[in-house]
Amino acid sequence: MKRTYLKGNLICALPQLNDIFFSKSLIYITHHNKDGAVGIVLNNKIMNIKGADLFQKLKLNNAKENLNMDFSFHIGGPLNQNNGFILHSQDYKSKDTQKVSKNVKLTCSTNIIRDIAKNQGPEKFFISLGYSGWGPGQLEEEIKQNSWINLCEHLDLLFDTESETKWKKALKMTGIDLTKFSSSYGRA
Helix, strand or coil, rough: CCCCCCCCCCCECCCCCCCCCCCCCCCEEEEEEEEEEEEEEEEEEEEEEEEHHHHHHHHCCCCCCCCCEEEEECCCCCCEEEEEEEEEEECCCCEEEEECCCCCEEEEECHHHHHHCCCCCCCEEEEEEEEEEEECCCHHHHHHHCEEEEEECCHHHHHHHHHHHHHHHHHHCCCCCCCCHHHHCCCC
């Protein structure tokens, strides 16, 4: 039997998932193979920061453009939250860039922030601190237990939808009717 892996797909937490970190989350899967899976939570926004403040914190003193640009930061998962993971459109590549799918790449370097500041970065990007991970077979088992439902890659959910509405929009795409769940889920 050939295994199907979810790299480049989204997984949406089903309403019955009560995990303190992953309840009502939408995750983009960046790696998935026999050794496990890695993904980035897309709807756990922690702050906006002005370009000027971000460039100063990263000591990018030569970044003169896009000083007023807003950057949104998200917690991508409980692992390695001191490091940035930037999902972006396929129009950017550096030595630190990995291809996730035909449309999405992942870069884990502050160089991409400098390039964005100089208008040489990707057209679309999503910045997270940390990531989510599963051991061998763990994600598959959680899907079998109805904790997650798989969605194909939707770039609008990744790049163009507000964090606060991503989970509900993704769930709606699956055809699941929240009104069929208890009242606490209906208010999601």
